[in-house]
Structures are given as structure tokens and as C-alpha cells.
Amino acid sequence: MKKYKYLILVILLVGSFFLSGNMKKEKGIEIGDKLPSFSLLDQNGELFSSDDYIGKTALVIYFYPKDDTSGCTKEACKFRDNYEDFTDLEVQIIGISGDSVESHKNFADKYNLPFTLLADTDNDVRGLFGVPTSFFGTVPGRVTYVVNNSGVVIHIYNSMIKAENHIDEALKALKN
Numbered sequence: 001m002k003k004y005k006y007l008i009l010v011i012l013l014v015g016s017f018f019l020s021g022n023m024k025k026e027k028g029i030e031i032g033d034k035l036p037s038f039s040l041l042d043q044n045g046e047l048f049s050s051d052d053y054i055g056k057t058a059l060v061i062y063f064y065p066k067d068d069t070s071g072c073t074k075e076a077c078k079f080r081d082n083y084e085d086f087t088d089l090e091v092q093i094i095g096i097s098g099d100s101v102e103s104h105k106n107f108a109d110k111y112n113l114p115f116t117l118l119a120d121t122d123n124d125v126r127g128l129f130g131v132p133t134s135f136f137g138t139v140p141g142r143v144t145y146v147v148n149n150s151g152v153v154i155h156i157y158n159s160m161i162k163a164e165n166h167i168d169e170a171l172k173a174l175k176n
Contacts (some may be wrong), residue, residue, distance in 0.1 A: 028130010043104035045100035054151035075163035
């Protein structure tokens, strides 16, 4: 009987890890909301301000857990490989994680990432957007926000385990 209790606990833990990335957020940014003002340092130590882009260009802002990990590297490299598709649509790609400026610089250099990576070391912007965590709050979530030229969020894709789908979802939303 004790063995079954442990098995049920393990099933619940694993299930919550995979499902939590797909759960609806209770607060934060929703489709139709204006992009909030925020400023963070990019991989080159330069200040990025969201206000500088509103009314000028569309944005794809993707939150990811950690530089140089398997899923995050696949996601970043697929954004890189499809970068021209985004620039043809006059869209800026912005990646955000809790890693440092130096970590972002190393990650961008190692994989030749041509887009901006922002260091949200205190997770303030992640909180502002309402990006959920997975696995009982221990792993930062993976969510992509597509923002039109007017600064309005037009699409949100939330999937922890389907990292590479974020790119296809963003392009599909931009083309519709």
C-alpha cells in the first residue's frame, strides 16, 4: 500500500511539471492588453526600454528559463534560424530570462544569436507579465508574447515542453 502512495505522489509531481506550463495564468498580461513599460539591460550592457518600440515596430517577447540549457538553446537557435522571417515582417525579437548580462553575452556569442536578450535578474519583468513558474514554482516558465506596432498584445503562447513551437506560433500570429 505504501508503494502505491509513493507512485501516486510521483505521478502527481511529474504531471504537475508538464501541465503547469500550460495552465491559464490568474494575473498578468492578457491578449488585448497594452505592453507595460519596462527597462532592462541587454547582453551588451545597454539599457533596453519597451517605450522606445511602441508605435514603431512589432515585438516578439519570449521568456525562457535559463541560458545554455537544452530546451532554451533549441528555442533560441530556432528564433535565430527564422530571424529573417521576423525581420521581413519588421518585428524585433526579445528574449528575457533571469540570467545575468554576462551569461546572455556568452549565450548570444556561442550560438550567434542576432536578437536582444534581456537580463531580468530580479524577475521583476517576469512578474509584471505574470509568467507562471513550473514544477511547484522552482522553474521559470516559458511564455511568448506577440505585440503589434501599437503596443497591444495580440497573441500569447505558453508551453514549457514545446520550446520550438514558440517560433511557429509567433510567426503564425504575426501573419494573421
